[in-house]
Amino acid sequence: MKALNHLDIFVRTSDNGSLSATARALDMTPAAASAALKRLEAELGVQLFVRSTRSLRLTPQGEQFLAQCRPALAALQQAGEQLAAGGQALRGVLKLSAPSDLGRNVLLPWLDDFQELHPDVDIRLQLADRMANVYSDPVDAALRYGKPPDSSLVALPLASANRRVLCASPGYLARHGTPATPHELSRHRCLCFMLGEEVHDRWRFRQDGDAPLTVRVRGANVSNDSDAVRRWAVLGRGIAYKSGLDVASDLAEGRLQALCTGWSTEAAPLFLVVPGRQQLTPLLRRLREFIAQRCAALGERIAHV
Numbered sequence: 001m002k003a004l005n006h007l008d009i010f011v012r013t014s015d016n017g018s019l020s021a022t023a024r025a026l027d028m029t030p031a032a033a034s035a036a037l038k039r040l041e042a043e044l045g046v047q048l049f050v051r052s053t054r055s056l057r058l059t060p061q062g063e064q065f066l067a068q069c070r071p072a073l074a075a076l077q078q079a080g081e082q083l084a085a086g087g088q089a090l091r092g093v094l095k096l097s098a099p100s101d102l103g104r105n106v107l108l109p110w111l112d113d114f115q116e117l118h119p120d121v122d123i124r125l126q127l128a129d130r131m132a133n134v135y136s137d138p139v140d141a142a143l144r145y146g147k148p149p150d151s152s153l154v155a156l157p158l159a160s161a162n163r164r165v166l167c168a169s170p171g172y173l174a175r176h177g178t179p180a181t182p183h184e185l186s187r188h189r190c191l192c193f194m195l196g197e198e199v200h201d202r203w204r205f206r207q208d209g210d211a212p213l214t215v216r217v218r219g220a221n222v223s224n225d226s227d228a229v230r231r232w233a234v235l236g237r238g239i240a241y242k243s244g245l246d247v248a249s250d251l252a253e254g255r256l257q258a259l260c261t262g263w264s265t266e267a268a269p270l271f272l273v274v275p276g277r278q279q280l281t282p283l284l285r286r287l288r289e290f291i292a293q294r295c296a297a298l299g300e301r302i303a304h305v
Helices: 002-016 019-025 030-044 060-084 100-117 170-176 182-187 226-234 244-252 282-303
Strands: 049-051 056-058 092-098 121-127 141-145 154-159 164-168 190-195 202-206 213-216 219-223 239-243 270-274
Touching (some): 002 030, 002 060, 002 154, 019 030, 019 154, 056 060, 060 282, 092 100, 092 282, 100 141, 100 226, 100 239, 100 244, 100 282, 154 282, 164 202, 182 202, 190 226, 219 226, 226 244, 239 244, 244 282, 270 282
Parallel strands (some): 092 121, 092 141, 190 219, 190 239
Antiparallel strands (some): 049 056, 141 270, 154 270, 202 213
16 A cells, blocks of 8 residues: 555645645654655656745646546545445544634535535534634534644644635725735724634735734724624625635635735644544544545635636
């Protein structure tokens, strides 16, 4: 199964954009992961990645191979899991927690598709923007943006390259104008998310090699429900600073428009959080692979908007 492991490392690295993140997820050293990629490139006779000290990106040949490799790898992994389970289909109950916006508008249809593939799987889904306690709450795993502060938890990457997007509806921009730089946000109505008593009204940006810029925005509308913030933005109530995964469909279909695209925005990596690796059942591993593949496809959709 070495060839399968090499393909898994290749797909994970392309999704994460980081060899070290892939190595951490697979409990191996970065040197071992790098050696596996080099062996795969040698076997194929092509270079799959362009490497530098700061970045890792696919070559055109790597992009072509990824498109063919991803579905084949998923099928092989599923077959292996079924063999490990005695040839029986995956079955059981998955108890999950997810943020409200991601859960309602992105994850729900993905879970429907997952159950179409695995009809013997039942779902128990909790939607809340607070971080679920995977030790005491009745959940097997939680989908969360950002690594949890508790270092004893295992956080497996689902979308490491995901970032926030500054966005507003065409209607709002027609009425109030389009900010050319983040400095102009102080003159606009902004839509803020609140977690507990903390309002996230300090939005961070960066341009080229400049120092990071933090803008304190005016929270015209504030909610502790991230889905409400996105809906306000679509309705033209102001400018939002949302996870790219949350607003990908709105951007692609023209309900929202990305702003200040020459500036880098805050990272918003998505993780699957579990109490420990012993909780990673074959069913949960398969779900993780499935969601990571969907996140990668959605990320590509954002890149082409």
